[in-house]
Amino acid sequence: MQGTIDGFSYGLVTPVVAYLMACLGGALGLRCTTRSLLVENSWRPGWLALGSAAIGSGIWTMHFVAMMGFAVEGVPVRYDPAITFASLGLAVVMVGIGIFIVGYRGATVMALFTGGTITGLGVASMHYLGMAGMRLQGTLRYDTFTVSLSVLIAVVAATAALWAAVQVRGFLWSLGASLVMGLAVTGMHYTGMAALDVHVHASGGGPSGAPAGELLAPMMIGPLAFLVLAGVVVIFDPTMAAGADRPRTGLGPRPRPALVRRPGIPAHGPGSDAYRGRPPRRRRSFVPAPPRGPRSRLGR
Structure with missing residues (x-):
């Protein structure tokens, strides 16, 4: 039934x-x-x-x-x-x-x-x-x-x-x-x-x-x-x-480090002195030596 x-x-x-x-x-x-x-x-x-x-x-x-x-x-x-x-x-x-x-x-x-x-x-x-x-x-x-x-x-x-x-x-x-x-x-x-x-x-x-x-x-x-x-x-x-839904491992590429801006210094990426918190290096100016003329036979 x-x-x-x-x-x-x-x-x-x-x-x-x-x-x-x-x-x-x-x-x-x-x-x-x-x-x-x-x-x-x-x-x-x-x-x-x-x-x-x-x-x-x-x-x-x-x-x-x-x-x-x-x-x-x-x-x-x-x-x-x-x-x-x-x-x-x-x-x-x-x-x-x-x-x-x-x-x-x-x-x-x-x-x-x-x-x-x-x-x-x-x-x-x-x-x-x-x-x-x-x-x-x-x-x-x-x-x-x-x-x-x-x-x-x-x-x-x-x-x-x-x-x-x-x-x-x-x-x-x-x-x-x-x-x-x-x-x-x-x-x-x-x-x-x-x-x-x-x-x-x-x-x-x-x-x-x-x-x-x-x-x-x-x-x-x-x-x-x-x-x-x-x-x-x-x-x-x-x-x-906190709603921090950003993957740290596993899925997707890691976020790239943000550029650091300091007063009076343009933004620099990783690897630069400004990024590491160091003062910028002083660049030495290069002055080329004057050309040397032909040697005199009397100086020998």
Whole structure:
């Protein structure tokens, strides 16, 4: 028997909150990616790891906030805790691979394509593994074309978000990238849910696992606390707070030293005495010696 699916049992509350959670995780993660481009190489892995965990936690929290509004008429929905936690780990790892590729290779076409593809596949894998952890008295079936469309949405939007993040042009670029990342996650989620059909079993025992409310609400406390902690780190970082979005290593050429102007002395570039703070050297005037005439034989 075909089950009646309601993905908005709480109205617009769950989609709006889910989108905001995806944007929050994306904003923190992409901002950490931007920060990694402004530091020395020894600090870069830490910022990239923090960004990967923030994005992974954000998209995982978004998914299960949205799933709290999912219901099948007359059928209780439960979740397997092990698979639910595994979906969080998968999201962090796959997003981390994509973030590290872009963080170290820069805004090259190949790096963005590879990193965006892996990040988008991480979003999709998290979604469908989380759906595999759902337990109900029925069978889940997916439309292949719609599933492929959801994965494509995730890959394209994730690539665009990474491209905007590595431009290193200020806070507004990172904010726009986070909105795109949030759109990638929520668009992929609800497109994937549109591909779902539930065939309800007429008889059988109740599903195993924990009820959605009892399992999901406590599980989201950890990722939410981590997002708050990541937000504190980003906000109180002096370089990010000052908006000094200029790459020191990694991307792009280093800025050339500015010319030094001193009173009464024209601008000089590196290598000159004025640039080093020394007084200008005095040039010795060269006076050529008078020409010598032919030697006299008497002087010999």
